[in-house]
Amino acid sequence: MHVLLVEDDHDLAARTKRGLTQAGFVVELAVDGDDGLELGMQPQIEVIILDLGLPGRPGLEVLKEWRSRGVATPVLVLTARGTWIDKVGGLNEGADDYLTKPFHMPELVARLHALKRRGWGRASNLLTHDDITINLGTGEVFVGEKALDLTSLELRMLKYFMNRPRHVISQTELVEHLYNIEDMRESNTIEVYIGRLRRKIGAEKIKTLRGMGYRFG
Ligand code: CA
Numbered sequence: 001m002h003v004l005l006v007e008d009d010h011d012l013a014a015r016t017k018r019g020l021t022q023a024g025f026v027v028e029l030a031v032d033g034d035d036g037l038e039l040g041m042q043p044q045i046e047v048i049i050l051d052l053g054l055p056g057r058p059g060l061e062v063l064k065e066w067r068s069r070g071v072a073t074p075v076l077v078l079t080a081r082g083t084w085i086d087k088v089g090g091l092n093e094g095a096d097d098y099l100t101k102p103f104h105m106p107e108l109v110a111r112l113h114a115l116k117r118r119g120w121g122r123a124s125n126l127l128t129h130d131d132i133t134i135n136l137g138t139g140e141v142f143v144g145e146k147a148l149d150l151t152s153l154e155l156r157m158l159k160y161f162m163n164r165p166r167h168v169i170s171q172t173e174l175v176e177h178l179y180n181i182e183d184m185r186e187s188n189t190i191e192v193y194i195g196r197l198r199r200k201i202g203a204e205k206i207k208t209l210r211g212m213g214y215r216f217g
Contacts, residue, residue, distance in 0.1 A: 006036035019105040033057025043137035067094040070159030074115040161216035170213035
């Protein structure tokens with residue numbers, strides 16, 4: 001099993017990597033939040049162990065970013081603090097499990113196996129809703145059997161919607177999550193992109209809620 005370990009404590013990282021390797025895992029190591037963010041988006045990663053206190057970019061922010069980009073890989077959050085607020089924060093941002101430091105290696109190994117089993121549907125890298133399927137590894141999108149040709153912005157938008165079915169999503173929220181610096185930031189262009197996405201996936205799939213935003217599914 002291919003695991004990403006995001007941990008800045010050198011000794012702990014080395015010990016954990018050694019233990020996991022002995023237990024048969026293939027381990028990628030990231031020692032700060034930015035590296036972790038990048039490595040976590042690699043399609044071969046099957047489970048992620050994420051420390052919360054990280055240099056560069058805090059663990060919770062990394063997790064939030066993965067989820068908003070459609071990375072559905074199971075994440076086990078690791079923290080020394082073990083306070084309920086970290087746990088709640090982690091689970092709110094899409095963590096799948098939680099382990100307090102210090103931990104015993106056999107427990108970590110057991111949790112990772114359980115996560116892999118539980119996350120199997122998602123670990124296949126398919127994000128689905130009704131007849132729409134996104135292969136998160138390849139970026140291919142299908143409606144039923146039909147392959148769609150989406151721009152990268154349309155793909156990001158569709159992933160964002162599919163990760164939040166039936167939620168009311170405002171224009172501001174979409175702008176914040178979808179546009180990079182190089183993109184246009186005017187919210188009225190969102191209408192245009194929504195229109196294009198609707199033409200590709202079916203107009204009925206995204207509802208406009210006057211004065212509130214949009215709802216998918
Ligand atoms: Ca740390």
